[in-house]
Amino acid sequence: MPGAATRTLGVVTEHREIDEILQRAADGGRITPEEALLLYTDAPFHALGSAADAVRRRRYPDGIVTYIIERNINYTNVCLTACKFCAFYRAPKHAEGWVRSLDDILARCAETVELGGTQIMFQGGHHPDFGVEYYEEHFAAIKKHYPQLVIHSLGASEIVHMAKISGVSTEEALRRIHAAGLDSLAGAGAEILPARPRTAIAPLKESGERWLEVMEQAHRQGIESTVTMLMGTGETNAERIEHLRMIREVQDRTGGFRSFIPYTYQPENNHLKGRTQATNVEYLRLLAVARLFLDNVPHLQSSWLTTGKDVGQLSLHMGVDDLGSIMLEENVISSAGARHRSNLLQLVWMIRDADRVPAQRDTLYRHLRVHHTPADDPTDERVHSHVSSIALDPGGRTSLDLADAT
Template structure:
């Protein structure tokens, strides 16, 4: 064990981490309770380097929210609107395709598409949207829908959830988003998202998708009414499903945005809380290979610092984000690729443009980026953009 920690109260946990041993829930809670961010940084950075070397990634992507009309009224959500509200919106398939066409010209390799649980859009709208986007460019990766949206489509279509996933996949769905996890503990879900599906349903959708050969990300919304024990319980359930399926390619902790919603909190997520949550997530989730510092919720400067607390990814260029901004986030609508590269280099790591599954496409390990070509549609889009530049 590193001699620096020989006398530390958490030296037993430090020894287990350095030996590559799995942490227990009690040990994760002890890590959450420590004020020693230097220990957390050192341990989590060691695990990050063991898993991913000295690289940190980003993706060139675009967000599209097809609608913010929603039948639910989650207390924490500032995005959802009812039909009676004057600031709701819904996009036609043609409008979505136009946004995607414009984004392809900017070099994106992924579309990230989610929305509210729309009260009246027909099931065929979602299938038509996927087919139209694949017709635009079959290589474009479509990362769409949360688990709760999939369950909503099952209710809408009066079909089993498994059948809905099959039909979405056939229409062009490439991967599921991880949104909607919030906190799994039932009492917390009742307090912040009454009416949303329970944890078992969220996990069942992802389990089913993974067994179909699909992959997804997973999330946790922290910093509201949950306890540290609730966070550990949430991470435990994600780790257990990953043990079972291996289908999660990355974990994204999401800081609660306290403005513009119905949940009063005494202390919104601080920089300290964000960094310890990143570090403990990296140390405990030993079977999920990548940890994303979501710059939209953190701001790019804190996300950059999170690269020293176990994170190995800054997420994407995004172009247009509504959900966090409507909740009160003051971050920009987009980040340029060069801003991502600069932030990663300043953190002492090698920037890498990745695809949706965190496979490298372009490595900035010299004066000019070096292109790598894995067997993915994203690589084909990148090569085509370079050839026509």
């Protein structure tokens, strides 16, 4: 075959069309949505992973895989949108609804700093009383007391909601919360972007097109973001690829998405009741196709919190260059059954055992500490991911220690 000696991949498939698409994508060429769907459904698993890993190696030849230490502060579980996959929310005036005080939130920020965290995610429900002013007050207070923390928080859905409550445009809402201290938008609320599956699971949320429009507004104001995808709520394979297409189209215009983060639906305590779920193989294949298709999104992060540490480690051979976070607090997806936990030492080992070089990063994916050898590894055993509210008690024990003691 002419040019075979210069091809990135050393293996070929028995399917000529699939082989050509894989080779082109591995060499840095762009593939179409139709080609991405064919790879997702029909490409041999190992050939697909090899092509995705070739893209990762070309982008990151140093072999570094990153992680971050962060905290997800859930400020309220009161929400108007009643998404069918969510086990966290409570309707307004529900007896189990709550709102965290500002003092409580600042205490959680203090713990984050003490444990070496660099970023907080500030996420909660669409509370009927929380307009732009609420977020301005809270972001300004966090920045005043803990200026070293990056506020990587909210998503387009919260922006739409707060703008409506305050009677302002989403552009103005973005300007105001950015000025108050928001550094970066999370990909929250993307769920699944195509209309049919989105309407089925989140009928009260804005459309996928509107979600992306707000993200584009943020990017044009200099507010970068991540973008997510929720798999396993009944969407088709074609709709999964359409989600990727919609992301790539916006990214072509703005370049504002730092990373793509797919995660899997968790089946407990919600209206969907696990009737549809994504398998681990479906998840790994989606990661690989995303690395090949999203040629304009720099980073690809896997979600070991929803799939488990074993799948998280396998994902590092499917084009992934970031293993997410040691999340010092998480209460949303854990309420739906995601209870995979890790500590910092385990996460570093997962990366190294996959023949990669672990490195702690910041929100912008800059390397803070590269663990070239085991001698460079962190030693603070208090740094755990938590399915809990408080990471440290006054005696310095972690909530894992407290759980083990009961």
